[in-house]
Amino acid sequence: MTDTPAPYPQMPLSHETAQQIAQGALHDPFAILGPHESGGQVWVTAFDPGASGMEAVLGEDSYPLAPVEGAAGVFCGTIPERAPYKLRGTNASGDNWLMEDPYRFGPVIGxxxxxxxxxxxxxxxxxxxxxxxxxxxxxxxxxxxxxxxxxxxxxxxxxxxxxxxxxxxxxxxxxxxxxxxxxxxxxxxxxxxxxxxxxxxxxxxxxxxxxxxxxxxxxxxxxxVRDITGYGWHDDKWMTSRAASNAFDAPISVYEVHLGSWRRVAEDGNRPLSYKELAEELVQYATDMGFTHLEFMPVSEYPFDGSWGYQPIGLFAPTIRHGPPHEFRDLVDAAHEAGLGVIIDWVPGHFPTDVHGLAQFDGTALYEHADPREGFHQDWNTLIYNYGRAEVANFLISNALYWLEEYHIDGLRVDAVASMLYRDYSRQEGQWIPNKWGGRENYEAIELLQRTNIICYGECPGVMTAAEESTSFPGVSKPVDAGGLGFGFKWNMGWMNDTLDYIERDPIHRRHHHHQMTFGIHYAFSENFILPISHDEVVHGKGSMLTKMPGMEGEKFANLRAYYGFMWGHPGKKLLFMGCEIAQWSEWNYKDQIDWKAAEYHTHAGVQRLVKDLNALYRSTPSLYLKDCEPGGFEWLEGNDMDNSVYAWVRRGGPDDPPAVVVCNFTPMERNGYRVGLPKSGRWREAMNTDAEIYGGGGRGNQGGVEAEEVDWHGQDYSAAMTLPPLSTIILVHDAD
Missing domain, CATH: 2.60.40.10 (Immunoglobulins)
Incomplete structure (x- = not known):
């Protein structure tokens, strides 16, 4: 490098501006830094606080830039023409470095x-x-x-x-x-x-x-910085046919997973599995268990492990906890190759207050509302998006589309929809601001959800969206043009609460709560429902599914098996959280893995086998899924036998599909000769008996099936006297002629 030149007296750079550069106070740095023409010359201004000297390099030639007095690190000088150049800096120790100048490049955004x-x-x-x-x-x-x-x-x-x-x-x-x-x-x-x-x-x-x-x-x-381009997908077959797997008339059985605690590697510091490991182990397991979809709790980057992902900051970043973005794609790709759909939980309802996140992003309430009566979630100490701001709504809608397009996600389960729909959600009088009509509905959030569904379904054919919505807000899964929110499905929180409250009771008291198990049918077809037994039911002191059950150990297992049979026979798609399928004793702990050792014991392995067989029966029996969302697929046979705590109903599919009959006995009494009406003559195969020995039960039942007799019962022309094992569910499927 040549000797440092004296400042040019004619340089087009004031000392005040040079000091602004050195202080980082320029509002428009590209107006000063980089190459600019002035007085018929091309001037280059550069800033490097670590340099004591600087020159511009064009090819083999170099041109010294003069230091600006009173503005350390600021240099200015001329080059012979406006052409690509590099900068070579030197420090006081004589070290030098060559670099490109970011300020010589024009705008990139079109x-x-x-x-x-x-x-x-x-x-x-x-x-x-x-x-x-x-x-x-x-x-x-x-x-x-x-x-x-x-x-x-x-x-x-x-x-x-x-x-x-x-x-x-x-x-x-x-x-x-x-x-x-x-x-x-x-x-x-x-x-x-x-x-x-x-x-x-x-x-x-x-x-x-x-x-x-x-x-x-x-x-x-x-x-x-992650380069998310250039991934080589192998799921063309799945992507072109997935619409049938996400349809209202498809068998949908979802395995909900928290990736960090499904399985861990004890010999490696108890670390969670990587995306690549999950692509092998989780995909194989879910496939073997007969589930149709995997649902991941939020994968968007989040700072606090204890939020389980529901307080995300990096909405466009798959969490690094399991690997970089391409490896998350490996997991999705593997699921698709195995015939599994992938749903992710999506959280547009709120975001955390962490200082490195969206809160007061540019010094103002940019993403959130300024007024805490609109912008602060008291339950979660989080901030609420300003859905009425076009750029914020666009940010969220674009994020939903991002996961569907860039990561081939098949569905979005939208978290905490109720908290978005109502301005007074979990607030006392005076703590919320009414809408323009004086009401509690959040019209901006409603419009956001509607637009999200319209765009997702329109741009990505074959996907599904599902709402976790805990109120009776009308039309959640109705099309937007029919006045609905436009979701494909809605979680049936009412069904979950009622039936769990019932099954947790001692059987001697169940007769007094009989209609908690029947009430769900009154509204079962008002929405396209998913029946969820999710993570929320087995955490925060609620106990595991097994410990919810009453009675001694054997009765607990029998109750749980009967409940799962009831669930799989009931109208609605199915969702089960990891660990529930092996009836683990402990409630879910995000810091550790599922209690896989439990599955080594006969009774736990029996429940696991039951869930696998229920999935197989569900997927192979159109009458159990084809009209999950239609009233024509269900008919009560017995819904009022509260003295015996027995329920029975018919499930129907298409005109040529053999009907199924589901019978539940929720008492510990075996009922012999219990007559149940049947809609068709001939033999009815006992396709499922939750009391079978293979599931850990007593092996009582109907020796593989029953023969319909021409005896009117339950409004049917035929019937059969059956054995109903204690605490059991039986599913009979008509044998086609």
Missing amino acids: EMDEYLLGEGTHQRIWKVLGAHVMECEGVQGTHFAVWAPNARRVSVVADFNSWDGRRNPMRLRGATGVWEIFIPGVGEGAPYKYELIGAQGQLMAQKADPVGFGAQHPPETASV
Whole structure:
């Protein structure tokens, strides 16, 4: 490098501006830094606080840049033409380095993207925002873009610039509120954050990227550059045919999984399985058990393990706890190749207050409401999205589409929908703001959910959406054009609460609560229901499914087997949380794995075998699934025998499908000669008996089936006297002629 030149007296850079550069106070750095023409010359201004000298390099030639007095690290000088150049810096020790100048590159975001971002209608914001590994003007690097309309300055900070917010301030794209910069030489795996000067001139806590594709492992909080392009999917067959697997008339049996606690590796620090390991072990297990879908509790990056993912910060980043994004795709791809659909829990209802997250992102209530009566969840100490702001609604809708398109997810289960629908959710009088008509409905949230469903179903044919909605809000799973929210399915929380309350009671008292088991049929076809036995039922002191059951040990297992038989015979799709299928004694603990050792014992293995066989029977018997969501598929035979705690009903499929009859005995008394009406003559095969010895039961039953007699009973032309084992469910399927 040549000797450091004296400052040019004619340089087009005031000392005040140079000091703003050195202080990181420029609002529009691209107007000053990089190449600019002035007085018929091409001037280059550069900033590197670690340099004592700087020159611009064009090919074999170098051109010294003069230091600006009073602004350490700021250099300015001329080059002969406006052409690609590099910067060579030198420090006081004589070390030198060659680098590309980020400020010589033009904008990357196109005019149409800019327009749609500004309008809040860009359905695929992840294509523009976030950190994209790319080539720009023949140079490899990463393009960063973030929405922060009220910030005075936004910078990328990272290892490559010593986390110094003065060094890579970004370009503001007009009225969009989007800031961008292409930084050469940055690639896959680089941790980064954004440093912002807020609307009031305050230096903000460094923020993770709202549209970042990767994140550091908690408790570290930086985003990580991830190249999510170029994955080679192997699931074409599944993607073109999955609509049939997600349909209202399909057999849908969902295995809900918390990836961090399904199985752990004890010999390796009790770590959770990686996505790649899950792609082998979990997929094989769920397939062997006969489930049709896997549902993952939230996989979006989240800082606190104890939130189980329901307080996410990195909505566009699969959690690094199990591996990088491509490896999450490996898990989805493996599931699809095995014929399993993949559903993920999606959380648009709230977000945590962690300082590196969305809260007060640019110094203002940007993503949230400013008024805590609208913007703060008292139950969870979280913030509520401002659904009425176009850019925020677009952020969420785009995120839903992102998972469906980029990761081939087959369905979204939307968490805590009730908390979104009502402005007074879990609030006392005076703690909430009514809507424009003085009511409690949150119209902005309703519109968001409707738009999300319209776009997801429209852009990704064959997917499903499901709402966890705990109230009687009308039309959750009705089409938007019919006045509904547009979900494909709704979790039946009422059915779950009523039936669990019943089955937990001592059988001697069940006769007084008989209609808790029948009440669900009154509304069973008002929505497209999924019957959920989810993680929420086996945590926080509620006990496991087995410990909920009354009686001595053997009766507990019998009750649980009978309940599962009741559930699989009842109209509605099925969902079971991991560990419930092996009847583990302990309630779920997110810090440890399922009690797999329990499955080594006969009674636990019996329940596991029962769930597997129930899934097989369900999937192979159209009368048990085809009209899950239609009243024509169900008929009561006996719903009022409270003295005996017996229930019986018919399930029907298509006109040529053999009907099924489900009979439940929820007392510990064996009932011999109990007559049940049958809709057809001939033999009825005992396709399921939860008291079978193979399931850990007493082996009582009907020796494989019954023969219909021409005796009117239960409003049917035929009937049969049956043996109903104690605490059992029997499913009979008519043998076709």
